[in-house]
Amino acid sequence: MRNYVASRPRRRRTIPRSTPASSTSIPKSNRRSCAHKNACQFAAGRVKIAALVLGAAVIVGGAVSMVYGYGSHSWRFRIESSDDLEIAGSENVTRRQIMDVMGGDIGRNIFFVPLDQRKHQLEEIPWVESANVMRLLPNRLRVTIQERTPVAFVQLGPKIALIDAHGVVMDMPATAAKHYSFPVIVGMGEQEPLSTRAPRMKTFTELTRELDADGSHVSQDLSEVDLNDPDDVKITVNDPQGDVLIHLGSSNFADRYKIYKGHVQEWRQQFQHLDSVDLRYDRQVIVNPDAAREAPASSTTTMVPKHPAAVKKR
Numbered sequence: 001m002r003n004y005v006a007s008r009p010r011r012r013r014t015i016p017r018s019t020p021a022s023s024t025s026i027p028k029s030n031r032r033s034c035a036h037k038n039a040c041q042f043a044a045g046r047v048k049i050a051a052l053v054l055g056a057a058v059i060v061g062g063a064v065s066m067v068y069g070y071g072s073h074s075w076r077f078r079i080e081s082s083d084d085l086e087i088a089g090s091e092n093v094t095r096r097q098i099m100d101v102m103g104g105d106i107g108r109n110i111f112f113v114p115l116d117q118r119k120h121q122l123e124e125i126p127w128v129e130s131a132n133v134m135r136l137l138p139n140r141l142r143v144t145i146q147e148r149t150p151v152a153f154v155q156l157g158p159k160i161a162l163i164d165a166h167g168v169v170m171d172m173p174a175t176a177a178k179h180y181s182f183p184v185i186v187g188m189g190e191q192e193p194l195s196t197r198a199p200r201m202k203t204f205t206e207l208t209r210e211l212d213a214d215g216s217h218v219s220q221d222l223s224e225v226d227l228n229d230p231d232d233v234k235i236t237v238n239d240p241q242g243d244v245l246i247h248l249g250s251s252n253f254a255d256r257y258k259i260y261k262g263h264v265q266e267w268r269q270q271f272q273h274l275d276s277v278d279l280r281y282d283r284q285v286i287v288n289p290d291a292a293r294e295a296p297a298s299s300t301t302t303m304v305p306k307h308p309a310a311v312k313k314r
Contacts, residue, residue, distance in 0.1 A: 076138045076139060078107065078139055079106050079139055080106070080139065082099060082103070082106060084106075084139055084140045085098075085099075085102055086143065088142065088143070088145070089144050089145040089146060089147065090145040090147070091147060091173075091178075092147055092173040093125055093128055093145055093147060097125055098122065098143060101121045101122050102118060102133075102141065102143065105118075110135050110138070110139050110140075110141065111135075113133075115133045115134070118133045119132065119133050122143065122145070126148075126168060126170045127147050127170050129146050129147060129149075131143065131146070148164045148168060149165070150163060150170060150180060151163065151164055151165050151182065151201075151204070151208075152185045152204065153182050153184040154169060154184070154186075154188055155184055155185070155186050156169065156189070156190045159190070160172070160184070162180065162182075164201075165205050166194075166198055167194050167196075167198040167200065167201040168194065181220070183219065183222040183224060183235075184223065184224050184225070185200075185204065185224075185226075186224055186225070187200075187226045187229075188228075199230075203230060203233060203250075204225060204227060206253070207219075207225065207233060207235075207248070207253050210253045210254040211253060211254055213254060218257065221237055221238050223236045223237070223238050223243060231249065231250045232247055232248075232249060232280065233247075233248045233249065233250060234246065234247050234248070237260075241268060241274075242275075244264070244274055244275065244276065244277060245277075246276070246279060247276070247277070247278040247280050248279060249279070249280035256279040257279075259279055260279060263285070264277075267287055270287075271288065274288070275290060276288055276289055276290040
């Protein structure tokens with residue numbers, strides 16, 4: 001007979017499923033405490049940064065205040081005399097003119113000198129085209145002058161002065177450092193504003209540029225330029241046989257002057273006196289028109305074709 005032993009029933013082992021970390025339940029009280037802790041740490045960090053910035057600002061502010069106090073009160077930065085003023089670029093502007101502007105700063109702290117204001121004051125001197133004022137520590141100033149370039153003499157009433165291409169009038173320099181050789185511009189008034197002189201000088205610049213365009217330097221032969229009438233620019237030419245007044249109109253200056261040069265000897269043979277020539281008209285030349293206006297009873301004005309085959313008297 002076989003003996004049978006009853007076997008124990010096998011137990012099933014159950015393995016708990018892993019729960020995702022995201023689904024792990026954290027008590028609400030713990031979650032609130034963590035959030036509060038993070039917020040406190042973030043706030044503490046910001047407070048530390050603000051404290052550092054504030055401390056740095058206080059240190060920098062104190063240093064700046066000390067430097068400012070030293071710079072504004074120390075004798076080292078005081079302009080003691082005119083020897084502390086360095087001037088460069090002035091040839092026709094006198095030191096006295098510059099000291100009239102800068103002299104008030106002697107004895108002043110160098111940091112309190114208004115550089116822009118002094119620059120504008122210096123540029124009001126007629127000879128000064130531009131100026132620059134800068135500090136040289138500890139107690140010196142440097143003034144750099146760019147002077148105007150004269151292009152002609154100008155007659156203003158009984159006075160003869162110099163004038164630049166922009167119409168700014170300058171007195172003759174006290175010391176003749178340079179010898180100027182320019183034509184004299186007439187037809188300008190003493191009280192004319194710069195707004196009137198500037199366009200006239202633009203005409204003068206155009207005239208000289210056209211006359212000298214071929215390199216012949218014709219403008220050096222001019223003794224006077226009359227700019228009173230913008231529609232009739234008149235030039236007086238130096239000539240060994242006598243100066244001649246030429247009417248050039250308002251344009252084509254070089255072409256009209258070439259007509260004069262090409263026929264001047266011919267006209268001198270035809271006329272006893274050659275005082276003036278009017279070249280404003282396209283198909284004719286009027287010889288001695290100004291003499292005719294001054295003495296109409298004894299007029300010798302003659303109409304001459306630009307390529308004359310014959311001469312007709314009026």
